[in-house]
Amino acid sequence: MAKVxxxxxxxGSVGVTTPVSTVHTWVNIRANPALCGADFVGANAHAFYDGGRTSGQAxxxxxxxxxxxxxAACPGKKVYITESGWPSRGGNNGVAVPSVADEQNALLNLNCANRDDTSVSVYAFEYDDQxxxxxxxxxxxxIFGKINLGTAFAPC
Structure with a gap:
């Protein structure tokens, strides 16, 4: 937080008044409320890594x-989910199964859930495979070149 x-x-000393923050996993922020001292909360939250969720529960x-x-950890702070998504391949994590269909389903599910709470911004992770x-x-x-964006971001 010292760097923030x-x-x-x-x-501020050069006249720029923009919000400043840092990004951590949501569990790290929950466990370390000192990370709430920034101007907003930036958290990565992937249901896949919970292991107890399917893509339809993202x-x-x-x-x-x-x-x-x-x-609860950072009362009054604007929350940004700076990364959320689902992998298309690799090993299962509990009931979380990576596949292109599950990746598409998770993004649609995130999009639809965000429709109900527009106070939180959610950013899909990520442009292309790394x-x-x-x-x-x-x-x-x-995401791009692999899934059907019209389906993944369809109206709910």
């Missing part, structure tokens, strides 16, 4: 588990 405060102070996971926990990452789950969150 330093950046905020420096920007939206409920974010909006009924993660967001209430973050709002083959340099350590395992197939981590490598395969890419």
């Amino acid at each position: 405060y330093d950046v905020r102070g420096y920007l 939206g409920d996971f974010v909006f009924k588990t993660v967001v209430p926990a973050l709002k 083959l340099w990452k350590g395992n197939d789950n981590e490598r395969s969150f890419g």
Whole structure:
């Protein structure tokens, strides 16, 4: 948090008044409320890594588990879910199964859940697969060129 405060102070000293924050996993923020000292809460929240959720539960996971926990840990702070998505390949994690169909289903489910709570911004993770990452789950969150965006972001 010292870096956030330093950046905020420096920007203010040159006349820039923009919100400054950092991003952590939601469980890290929940466990360390000192991370709430920034101007907003930036959290990564992937239902896949919970292991107890299917792709069809991704939206409920974010909006009924993660967001209430973050709002309780950081009262009064704007919440941004800076990463959420689902892998298209790799190993299962409990009931969470990676596949292109599940990735598409998770994004649709997140989109529909966000419709019910527009106070929280959710960013889909990520543009394309990142083959340099350590395992197939981590490598395969890419969206473009792999899933049907019209279906994944269809009206709910």
